[in-house]
Amino acid sequence: MTDPQHPVAEPEDPKYKDRTFRSSGGIAGGVLLLALGGWLGIDAMIRGEGRTPWLALAGLLLAVPLVVAFTVRPAVYANDDRLRIRNPFRTITLPWASVSGLRSGYSNEVFTQSGTKYQLWAIPVSLRGRKKAARRKSQGAAAGDPSLLDPRRPPRPESLRAPGDQIMDDLRELSELRASAKSAQGEPEVRWGYEVIVPTVVGAVLLAVLLAIG
Structure with missing residues (x-):
């Protein structure tokens, strides 16, 4: 017990x-x-x-x-x-x-x-994914996304980075x-x-x- x-x-x-x-x-x-x-x-x-x-x-x-x-x-x-x-x-x-x-x-x-x-x-690197991320970034800027217009605010990585590039960013941060x-x-x-x-x-x-x- x-x-x-x-x-x-x-x-x-x-x-x-x-x-x-x-x-x-x-x-x-x-x-x-x-x-x-x-x-x-x-x-x-x-x-x-x-x-x-x-x-x-x-x-x-x-x-x-x-x-x-x-x-x-x-x-x-x-x-x-x-x-x-x-x-x-x-x-x-x-x-x-x-x-x-x-x-x-x-x-x-x-x-x-x-x-x-x-x-x-x-x-793998996806050039198509990078183009889609760049297009989302461009559309967000045109729509007045505050995370893109204000440099003091960090952007939302999931909306601005291709999945493979975001994984690499996470690995770099972990490495550092x-x-x-x-x-x-x-x-x-x-x-x-x-x-x-x-x-x-x-x-x-x-x-x-x-x-x-x-």
Whole structure:
């Protein structure tokens, strides 16, 4: 029985929860490609004759990991201690102290203190989104939006920034706030995605052998 004078403390949530960023469009496209490729490949393996089933198997071994790598796999995880980037073939962990800056151009990129650059595949740049944000800003100014007319008032970022650019702004702010924190110190770590690389290489080798032997 619990002593009412000494209540049991409720378990606390993790102090530093990850914020996860992924491309919904990329995931949707990847799932569609996997469904189409799986249907065609499995059909060829079941109904095909001669070398066709083996060619279909090799094609699936080569194509499926690549589709997953470039569409479903990419993700960015950010918390108060570090930025973790899961790109097609690598996972990069960057404590905030090791980050020198984040840049948005034709792609979104992060730079380390040593000058190494990593692309954020999961946060794609949308030129269309930037044009829409610029159009909203222009319309707001024409309508007399006080957040645009008065320079002392900060603008509403959700109405003036493309979603990808706003995410990058949030990551920059988090990087600046946490760079000096004791828990955010450390060196970058890079891990290769062998779970993607190995089946891709096996599929490519098998396909090359089948084509070579005619």
